[in-house]
Amino acid sequence: MMEFEDQLRGALGRQPAPADFARQVMAKAARMERQRIRPWHPWAAGGLAASLLVGCLGFASYEQRREMEQAREARGKVLQALAITSGKLRRIERRVEGIGQ
Amino acid sequence: MTASVSEEVDFESLVVRHQSMVYSIGLHFLRNQALAEEVAQEVFLELYLHREEMQSPEHVVYWLRKVTSRRCIDQSRRRKHQPKVSLDDAPEPFSWMPVEDPLLKQYIGQLVGTLQELPRMIVILRYQEDLGPGEISELLEMPVATVKSHLQRAIALLRRKVAATTGDEIR
Numbered sequence: 001m002m003e004f005e006d007q008l009r010g011a012l013g014r015q016p017a018p019a020d021f022a023r024q025v026m027a028k029a030a031r032m033e034r035q036r037i038r039p040w041h042p043w044a045a046g047g048l049a050a051s052l053l054v055g056c057l058g059f060a061s062y063e064q065r066r067e068m069e070q071a072r073e074a075r076g077k078v079l080q081a082l083a084i085t086s087g088k089l090r091r092i093e094r095r096v097e098g099i100g101q
Numbered sequence: 102m103t104a105s106v107s108e109e110v111d112f113e114s115l116v117v118r119h120q121s122m123v124y125s126i127g128l129h130f131l132r133n134q135a136l137a138e139e140v141a142q143e144v145f146l147e148l149y150l151h152r153e154e155m156q157s158p159e160h161v162v163y164w165l166r167k168v169t170s171r172r173c174i175d176q177s178r179r180r181k182h183q184p185k186v187s188l189d190d191a192p193e194p195f196s197w198m199p200v201e202d203p204l205l206k207q208y209i210g211q212l213v214g215t216l217q218e219l220p221r222m223i224v225i226l227r228y229q230e231d232l233g234p235g236e237i238s239e240l241l242e243m244p245v246a247t248v249k250s251h252l253q254r255a256i257a258l259l260r261r262k263v264a265a266t267t268g269d270e271i272r
Binding site (some may be wrong): 004005007008009010011012013014015016017018021022024025026028029076 | 103112113116117120121122123124125128131134138139142145146149150205206207208209210213224228229231256259260263
């Protein structure tokens with residue numbers, strides 16, 4: 001005599017997995033492992049290289065602009081200093097001429 | 102870092118040991134061999150990724166049951182996969198036979214497949230895996246009382262359906 005619950009147990013017994021199940025899982029796991037080791041696709045690596053190149057060029061251009069700015073500023077200061085010096089020299093020259101007369 | 106050969110052998114033996122449990126939960130729940138195989142493969146691949154976190158053989162079994170249950174329910178909800186009990190597939194009407202009968206087994210399996218997702222998984226974990234309500238509540242993260250009430254209602258419903266088909270009273 002079997003109770004309904006025993007019939008349920010019988011109906012829901014474990015079934016064998018397909019014959020090549022473990023082999024398929026292992027093949028997929030191996031593929032997954034290879035993906036983990038080589039996560040970059042060639043196009044991704046190319047994209048990264050292009051981004052780095054653009055970044056470097058941008059930085060170089062910025063640096064160049066900054067140096068030109070500094071040079072312009074330094075030139076202005078030198079010209080200002082020369083103007084002050086030449087003014088002082090003219091005043092001294094006039095005094096020397098006054099003493100001579 | 103690549104998996105060493107011994108790790109691969111260990112993992113393969115884990116797959117071989119537990120494939121029937123994982124596949125059967127999927128098969129009884131989804132009532133579809135291809136889907137059950139797909140879900141079972143996904144579960145083992147997830148185990149492969151988490152293999153270093155496993156603390157004991159019991160932990161592996163617990164983890165597999167939990168992840169399989171979750172994936173089956175997700176799969177069912179995502180694909181709106183409704184297991185169908187076609188009258189053509191159903192066995193010929195039979196009278197209640199208190200002995201093991203393959204047609205009755207098939208019919209009961211199909212009826213289980215028509216239950217709502219949660220009670221279906223609870224019935225499968227109870228009668229395939231022989232788990233108690235406490236263990237099921239832990240796996241499915243729900244109160245024990247909820248598991249018990251789902252179980253009682255599902256059994257009563259299945260009994261009624263079988264009785265209606267056979268015309269016999271079922272104990």
